[in-house]
Amino acid sequence: MKQKTFTFKLIKAPRLIDDTGGRVLEQAAVLIEGDAIRAVGTEEAVVPPEGAQVEELSYKDATILPGLVDCHVHMNGIGDGRAGDELTTLPDEVLTLQSAKNARAHLYSGVTTLRDCGGKNRTTFMLRQAVGMGITPAPRMLLAGRPMAIIGGHLSYFGIAATGEVECRAAVRQLVKEGADFVKITATGGSTRTSIRTRPSFNPDEMKAIVDEAHKFGRHVVAHCVSSQGMVNALDAGVDTIVHAIHQEADGAFKYRPEIADRIARQGVFVNPTFSVVRKHMRNLEAKVEDGTITPAQQESLDGLNVSYEAMVNGFQKMRKAGVTMVCGSDSAWLDSPMGNFQAELVAEVDAGMKPMEAIVSATRDSARSCQVDDKVGTLAKGKQADILVVKGNPARDVNDLYNIQDVFLAGQRIDRGNYV
Amino acid sequence: MAKKSVASQRYLLINAGRLIDGRAKTAIPNGAVLIQGSKVVAAGRASAVRAPDGAAVDTIEYPGMTVMPGMVDCHTHHNGFGDGRPGDFVADVPDEVLALQSARNARASLFTGVTTIRENGPKAYTMLRLRESVNAGLAVGPRMVLCGWPVSIIGGHMWYFGGQTTGPTEVRAMVRRLVKEGADYIKVTATGGTTKTSYPLLPSFNVDELKAVADTAHGLGKLTAAHCTATQGIVNALDGGIDMIIHCTFRDADGKDRFREDIAERIGKQGTYVNPTLQVLRSTVWALERKKQERALTPNEQARLDFFQRNFDRRMEDCRRLVGMGLKVITGSDSSWTDYQLGNTVYEVECLTDVGFSPMRAVQSVTADAAVALGVDRIVGTLEPGKEADVIVVDGDPSRDVRALWNVREVFLAGKRVERGSDASIAATRQHPPSES
Numbered sequence: 001m002k003q004k005t006f007t008f009k010l011i012k013a014p015r016l017i018d019d020t021g022g023r024v025l026e027q028a029a030v031l032i033e034g035d036a037i038r039a040v041g042t043e044e045a046v047v048p049p050e051g052a053q054v055e056e057l058s059y060k061d062a063t064i065l066p067g068l069v070d071c072h073v074h075m076n077g078i079g080d081g082r083a084g085d086e087l088t089t090l091p092d093e094v095l096t097l098q099s100a101k102n103a104r105a106h107l108y109s110g111v112t113t114l115r116d117c118g119g120k121n122r123t124t125f126m127l128r129q130a131v132g133m134g135i136t137p138a139p140r141m142l143l144a145g146r147p148m149a150i151i152g153g154h155l156s157y158f159g160i161a162a163t164g165e166v167e168c169r170a171a172v173r174q175l176v177k178e179g180a181d182f183v184k185i186t187a188t189g190g191s192t193r194t195s196i197r198t199r200p201s202f203n204p205d206e207m208k209a210i211v212d213e214a215h216k217f218g219r220h221v222v223a224h225c226v227s228s229q230g231m232v233n234a235l236d237a238g239v240d241t242i243v244h245a246i247h248q249e250a251d252g253a254f255k256y257r258p259e260i261a262d263r264i265a266r267q268g269v270f271v272n273p274t275f276s277v278v279r280k281h282m283r284n285l286e287a288k289v290e291d292g293t294i295t296p297a298q299q300e301s302l303d304g305l306n307v308s309y310e311a312m313v314n315g316f317q318k319m320r321k322a323g324v325t326m327v328c329g330s331d332s333a334w335l336d337s338p339m340g341n342f343q344a345e346l347v348a349e350v351d352a353g354m355k356p357m358e359a360i361v362s363a364t365r366d367s368a369r370s371c372q373v374d375d376k377v378g379t380l381a382k383g384k385q386a387d388i389l390v391v392k393g394n395p396a397r398d399v400n401d402l403y404n405i406q407d408v409f410l411a412g413q414r415i416d417r418g419n420y421v
Numbered sequence: 422m423a424k425k426s427v428a429s430q431r432y433l434l435i436n437a438g439r440l441i442d443g444r445a446k447t448a449i450p451n452g453a454v455l456i457q458g459s460k461v462v463a464a465g466r467a468s469a470v471r472a473p474d475g476a477a478v479d480t481i482e483y484p485g486m487t488v489m490p491g492m493v494d495c496h497t498h499h500n501g502f503g504d505g506r507p508g509d510f511v512a513d514v515p516d517e518v519l520a521l522q523s524a525r526n527a528r529a530s531l532f533t534g535v536t537t538i539r540e541n542g543p544k545a546y547t548m549l550r551l552r553e554s555v556n557a558g559l560a561v562g563p564r565m566v567l568c569g570w571p572v573s574i575i576g577g578h579m580w581y582f583g584g585q586t587t588g589p590t591e592v593r594a595m596v597r598r599l600v601k602e603g604a605d606y607i608k609v610t611a612t613g614g615t616t617k618t619s620y621p622l623l624p625s626f627n628v629d630e631l632k633a634v635a636d637t638a639h640g641l642g643k644l645t646a647a648h649c650t651a652t653q654g655i656v657n658a659l660d661g662g663i664d665m666i667i668h669c670t671f672r673d674a675d676g677k678d679r680f681r682e683d684i685a686e687r688i689g690k691q692g693t694y695v696n697p698t699l700q701v702l703r704s705t706v707w708a709l710e711r712k713k714q715e716r717a718l719t720p721n722e723q724a725r726l727d728f729f730q731r732n733f734d735r736r737m738e739d740c741r742r743l744v745g746m747g748l749k750v751i752t753g754s755d756s757s758w759t760d761y762q763l764g765n766t767v768y769e770v771e772c773l774t775d776v777g778f779s780p781m782r783a784v785q786s787v788t789a790d791a792a793v794a795l796g797v798d799r800i801v802g803t804l805e806p807g808k809e810a811d812v813i814v815v816d817g818d819p820s821r822d823v824r825a826l827w828n829v830r831e832v833f834l835a836g837k838r839v840e841r842g843s844d845a846s847i848a849a850t851r852q853h854p855p856s857e858s
Contacts, residue, residue: 078559093520093550097560100521126517135522418843420561421528421764421850 006055008033008048009386009412013058015394016040017065017364018380022357024396030064032386035411040380057414059390062406065360066380067112067139067387069367070342072222072243072272072329075099075127076119076158079338081284085193088120088157095123096130102333103127103138105340108417110402112387112410113140113378115329115371117184117222117243118147120158125179137419139410140387142371144184144222145175148210153201154190154224165209168202172213182371183214185239187223188230191335198227198250207237220372222272228257235263241270241327241370246308247315254311256318265323270370273316275348276341277331278309284336313352320353327370328363343402356399386412432457432472433836434480435812437488440464441820443789443803446781448820454488456810459835464804483814486830489784490804491536491563491811493791494766496667496696496753499523499530499551500543503762503852505708509617512544512581519547526757527551527562529764529850532841534829536811537802539566539753539795541608541646541667544582549603563834564811566795569604571648572596572634577625578614578648589633592626596637606795607638609663611647612654615759622674624653631661644796646696652681659687665694665794667753671739678735680742689748694794696753697740699772702733704761710855741776750778751794752787764850767826774823781820810836827851 009032016028018040029046031039039046048054076087076095087095099119106114116124124143131138148171149156151163162171172183187202189195202210207223214221215238222241223234227248234242242264247256264271285302288294294302320326330345332338342363349359368378376385388409393401408415433456440452442464453470455463463470472478500511500519511519523543530538540548548567554560572584572595586595596607611626613619626634631647638645639662646665647658651672658666666688671680688695709726712718718726744750754769756762766787774783792802801811812833817825832839841847 091546091550091553093517093547094554094557094559096517097520097524097551097554100524101559122515123517126515127521129515130518130521133518133522135518135525416843416846419846420840420842421525421532421846 006053008038008052008054010046010048010054010056011059011064011388011390012043012056013062013064013390015063016380017063017360017396022361028064030380030386030388032409032412035386037380037382037384037386039382057407059406062390062392063394063396063401064380065389065391065395066364066378067389067408067410068110068342068363069113069371069378070106070111070330070363071115071241071327071367071370072117072274072331073102073106073114073339074118074331074334075102075116075124075339077102077333077339079333079336081336084155084191084334085157092121092123095120096126099123099127100130100136100138102339103141104136105338106342107137107139107408107410107415109340109342110389110391110405110408111139111342112389112408113142113368113371113373115142115182116144118144118155118158121146122178128179137415140373140377142181142373143179144182145178145180147184147186147224148172149186150201152194154186154188154192154195156192156195162206165205168206168209169213172210176217176219180219182220182222183210185210185221185223185234187225187234188227190224190226198248198252200227200230200233202233204233204236207233211237211239228255228260231260231264235260235267235269239269241272243272243329244274245271245315245319246312248311254307256315258318258322261319261322261324264319270327270366271319271324272327272329272370273312273349274329274331274345275312275352276344277334277337278305278312279348280337280344281305281335282309316352325366326362327367328359329367343400346399346402350399357396359399360395430477432462432476432478434470434472434478435483435488435814436467436480437483437814438485439487439818440804441487441489441784442805443490443785444805448487448818452488454804454810454812456812456833456836459809461804461806461808461810463806483830485816487815487818487825489813489815489819490788490802491813491832491834492534492766492787492826493537493795493802494530494535494754494787495539495751495791495794496541496698496755497530497538497763498542498756498758499526499538499540499763500547501526501757503704503757503760505760507615507759508579509581516545516547519544520550523547523551524554524560524562526763527555527560529762530766531561531563531832531834531839532847533764533766533850534813534815534826534832535563535766536813536832536834537564537566537792537795537797539606540568541755542568542571542579542582545570546602552603561839564801566605566797567603568606568608569599569602571608571610573610574625576618578610578612578616578619580616580618589629592630592633593637596634597641600641600643604643606644606646607634609634609645609647611649611658611663612651614648614650621650622672622676623651624657626657628657628660631657631663635662652679652684655684659684659691659693663693665696665751667696668698669695669743670736680739685743685746685748689746692749694749694751695743696751697736697743698753698755698769699733699736699740700765700768701755701758701761702729702736703768703772704852705729705759706733707852707855708760714855737772737776744777749794750786751791752783762850762852765852767823770823770826780823783823784819
């Protein structure tokens with residue numbers, strides 16, 4: 001027996017968060033035709049064409065919103081607390097398997113677009129090839145492949161350690177050849193053992209070469225910056241998104257630099273703060289304090305993180321006031337944060353001062369803008385891809401309602417979230 | 422810590438309408454299996470199976486259903502797609518992608534009740550890496566009996582997976598290397614096959630090379646299995662001392678099918694296992710018939726359909742003889758290869774009942790007997806005290822009708838209930854004969 005195929009789907013719910021980012025429509029509906037949105041509005045206004053075959057889905061006490069866009073993931077990650085230095089010792093096949101698991105977990109939890117900010121060798125590209133062959137499900141993926149790093153720099157163990165303009169350009173060209181949708185740079189050190197957090201990595205000429213080469217191919221650039229000089233260099237080079245954006249001096253002092261914030265705002269650069277991955281790590285260390293198993297080194301790390309987190313929240317609030325657009329990205333499955341819990345980052349943004357609706361916009365429309373896919377996804381509007389999330393409750397009132405997933409649609413297809421095959 | 426040790430003392434009691442323990446010749450009505458941790462503590466009549474007094478027991482009831490050992494599939498290709506694309510195509514797919522496909526197939530196996538597989542031909546490290554991921558808790562799959570990759574001659578069947586060798590010394594080195602990498606047994610292709618550059622009607626390795634395979638493997642405590650789609654390959658494998666003949670096609674170099682009772686007797690005398698792989702042929706018949714329902718076949722396709730139909734009928738006939746002679750015929754699906762997909766092992770079981778296995782013999786052939794054939798019977802294959810609790814629950818009574826094996830309702834692997842996901846997603850793994858699709 002041939003299965004009935006519906007060309008149209010009509011989704012109805014008491015509430016809908018649409019494209020404007022702020023508006024909740026009541027008694028609303030979305031009409032999907034194939035993979036795209038044909039109409040959005042109130043139930044009365046959204047009417048399928050006469051005689052059309054329509055599958056109707058009505059949700060009680062639910063909110064329809066755009067599928068979430070997580071602008072910062074590491075699909076290679078396991079999220080069990082192990083450091084990147086350990087993670088990278090796993091064989092590529094294993095990391096590819098882990099990436100597939102993470103992609104699935106994210107999709108089933110409501111993320112319909114993700115931006116992978118760095119994996120080992122060609123693992124994420126291989127995942128995309130497998131998705132294309134129908135082997136495994138995944139959200140839409142924007143891939144960096146391997147991050148651009150200096151010798152010993154943050155994430156250099158994933159496969160690139162470039163020096164000088166020429167090597168940088170060659171590395172970018174190689175990434176583009178393999179299928180990179182954007183370029184990730186680690187502009188400062190980070191958790192990588194051989195890197196130096198409070199110092200910039202690439203020199204300005206190298207950074208400029210990377211950005212220039214990426215932009216030439218229409219690829220945007222995302223820069224990891226956990227200290228201030230890295231941000232200055234990234235801004236000089238013309239990157240498009242700054243990740244972490246921690247205002248920290250080379251001597252380790254946390255010092256908010258308003259002139260950097262002004263430049264970020266003026267240049268229209270997006271900032272992705274990544275609270276939840278830090279917070280989860282702190283919570284795990286606090287649990288060790290509770291049960292008395294914390295080591296002196298971990299205690300020192302926790303003390304540092306407490307100060308650092310406060311500086312992150314402070315920077316977040318001040319940068320927002322300065323007009324910087326904050327975009328939501330979880331940084332999972334780094335450290336102790338498994339994928340499939342992007343919601344934690346929205347919750348953290350709300351705790352840091354955003355209204356629930358602002359957090360939703362940062363995780364949909366604005367996140368899509370920073371990924372340069374806002375022509376296709378991020379909002380619910382006629383002609384856009386039908387990436388749609390239905391949750392019970394009203395996340396515009398309580399962002400935790402985003403955990404109550406009713407259904408996920410990707411390109412108009414309802415996802416069987418119980419499919420583990 | 423204290424809490425954990427108490428938890429590990431808990432028992433799991435499975436009660437069902439009947440028990441097939443893999444040993445008894447009949448199903449036991451009102452059966453039960455008692456599990457603690459990863460192991461079976463007791464199995465038998467429900468009235469006789471109980472946890473020690475005062476022990477904490479979680480009980481699950483499956484009224485009307487059958488509790489039995491998880492299935493053991495002696496012949497799988499987890500790298501494969503089973504949608505008609507040949508091995509030559511599979512070999513061109515990057516290893517990382519094949520690892521993902523293997524993971525998907527492994528889930529299809531496990532979710533449909535296959536708790537142990539023997540892998541007969543993956544590329545390079547793909548399956549070794551998958552098992553590494555499963556052992557690390559990063560992926561889900563059945564127990565795996567792995568060959569690493571198959572051993573072949575230059576240009577021989579499945580050479581593209583990485584095992585080309587020449588001469589007894591190189592063969593010995595290859596076997597040692599495979600065992601070092603984690604191989605549990607050695608797979609060798611003793612004739613050509615579907616591989617473009619190979620000759621399916623001719624032997625590949627010489628007898629001294631096959632001897633080197635068997636001797637080196639046996640010396641390291643490993644079993645061997647040989648792909649044989651031609652009579653001379655079977656003879657060579659027997660001369661070499663190989664433990665399992667796969668396909669066991671009695672076909673001469675001129676392409677003519679000639680059943681050889683003398684060779685069959687020798688197989689019986691040597692106690693060599695035969696894995697006939699019947700359904701993989703019928704799957705291609707089905708695929709082409711399905712195509713024929715949609716449009717007219719090209720002359721080549723029609724010829725292929727005729728060939729596969731003839732081949733399937735002939736192999737069934739030969740297998741009936743082997744079963745009649747009392748040979749150790751064992752279930753191994755050969756999926757996912759050509760048009761046969763993993764998750765459909767039961768079709769092979771059905772084929773074996775069509776050539777003379779009683780339903781119970783067929784059930785044992787895909788559980789207890791298969792475990793013996795793979796040398797893992799101390800761990801799995803039956804439900805006996807001390808064995809790993811690889812248990813499935815099926816709706817119906819497979820000891821009367823093996824098609825009940827399609828109705829897997831629950832899978833336990835090493836005593837843990839497997840989260841199998843939605844019924845729709847599992848149902849989608851099933852292939853159907855053309856008339857039903």
